[in-house]
Amino acid sequence: MKAFLVALLAAVLCAQQASSLFCYTCDNEHSNWNCLKTYKCEDHEKFCTTTYSSAGVGKDMGYRITKKCSVDCPETNVNFGIASYSTKCCRTSLCNFSGANSIRISYSVILLGIVGSLFCVLRVGL
Template sequence: MRTTLATLLAAVLCVEQAYAFMCYVCQEQESNKNCLTISMCTKEDKYCVTVRNNIGTKPNKLVYSKMCSPTCPATSQQQNQTYQKVSCCEKPLCNVNGVSNKQNSYGVMTLGVLASITCIFTSGL
């Protein structure tokens, strides 16, 4: 039983690597809800990038852009009345939220694996 559990866990953790690298993409959308188009990245691309511009002409006006990228651009910069926040992550479709965070991705994955193992042991399999 332990061998089956270990094999199942290894398979679940390796499945993500079998798929092609994909990211959410959009250009200058006023809502993150409009940035849910999935795109296959090139083999050179290693990052999903989210760029959030806070435009000073209107209070709290945000504009989102998402893309695949071979590198992680500079994290943030300010020009005139515009503040730009750039977030990068290295997992397929990890830029679903308006701002990505690598530590949150690892935490959620670890929590999911622990919950699965707990469920298996409590059900008596």
């Protein structure tokens, strides 16, 4: 009986513990301060994601933040000058705290778009 208990104790101590992933969650919030609610992810969700989008110019710039648990890691970084979209992911509990991903408006991209458009208009002769 003692041998059985020792073997059972050894099996319990060597067994891998299931660790739950916790992420901050929110949906289309204007501020990261509104994204501090924690959520226990499902067992198949292995990533915390933060999606940050912006649109507009100057004072009229609008920002949106979405945080959630995810099965996969859809990292993206798209910048169209007046609109941008970025998704970052991480794998440890509460790692998606920051709402500031590296999205910045690129004035050189805007200038390149304007020059390209002007070139096309002049080439067509309008």
